[in-house]
Amino acid sequence: MTARALPDTDVAVRLLLVEDDARYAGFIGATLMGAPSAHFQYDHAASIRAAVERLSHAAYDLVLLDLGLPDVIDLDGLTTVVNLVPDVPVVILSSAEDEALALRAVKAGAQDYLSKGTTTGEVLARSIRYAIERKHSELQIKRLAYRDSLTQLPNRAMLMEHLDTALKRAHRERHVAGLFFIDIDHFKQINDTLGHQAGDDVLRQLGDRLRRSLRNNDTLARLSGDEFIAVVEVKRRAGLVPIAEKLHQQLKAPFVISGRELFVTASIGVSSYPSDGGDPQKLLRNADRAMYRAKAEGRDVYRFYTTRVQGDG
DSSP states (O other): OBOOSOOOTTSOEEEEEEOSOHHHHHHHHHHHHTOSSOOEEEEEESSHHHHHHHHHHSOOSEEEEESOOTTOOTTHHHHHHHHHOTBSOEEEEESOOOHHHHHHHHHTTOSEEEETTTOOHHHHHHHHHHHHHHHHHHHHHHHHHHBOTTTOSBOHHHHHHHHHHHHHHHHHHTOEEEEEEEEETTHHHHHHHHOHHHHHHHHHHHHHHHHHHSOTTSEEEEEETTEEEEEEEESSGGGHHHHHHHHHHTTSSOEEETTEEEOOOEEEEEEEETTTOSSHHHHHHHHHHHHHHHHHTTSSOEEEOOHHHHOOO
């Protein structure tokens, strides 16, 4: 989920309060409802397990997180939330007035650290609004640094972050993460015969097509040149086959370049976690190998990585 820009005062700020003390949670809820400077709505989770369930199915503007939860220790709860929803700001509410702990929490991804004993409604409301603004500014800077300037897709740096997060989620939830390595066939000929502007138009149009064929929570990135990477999560490896078919079909319609139709094909290699590797680099390498296998077998096809054919990677 992605944090929104700071809502207007007449738009509710959606919060997830993660606190195991029901009495204190009620106090914080009443405090937020009575805040004159903003309109808050909140859901309550009494554990990290419950918070993960909430965050996986709903969008929030901010997480208010207690560190003393029954199912985690130290900063594990914060790490879980940051890994699950890296674009959503987190404000810590802790009973421990510990300067060293507060610094560690901020370094681990929290926007602020507040002591339960001294936090007033005004301080809490201000911290929430400032945290959302800081996170929004951080994401704007990150978008500039982590986006491909031609297609506006994530670049390699953002891809590796998203892939790492997807693998952690796949490990935690015991499902499959698939990586699709998409390489345009004979792309150099397009640049050589029609010019680099035509090549750029093909890349932009292909990026738009591939992105529309994927779900909102999937990642599509431009790795470099004419190489695109898609990261998807499915329950079983067999669920990657219809996605490969759909990506392949996106190239069947002609591309319109400077008023003329151009037909383009691509070779696609597929690897998946956990069967083809447990880290981003190995999955990317094995998807690349599968893509070269697709090229060797005639191009304009997709192939899955197999250790039987290509070695153990």
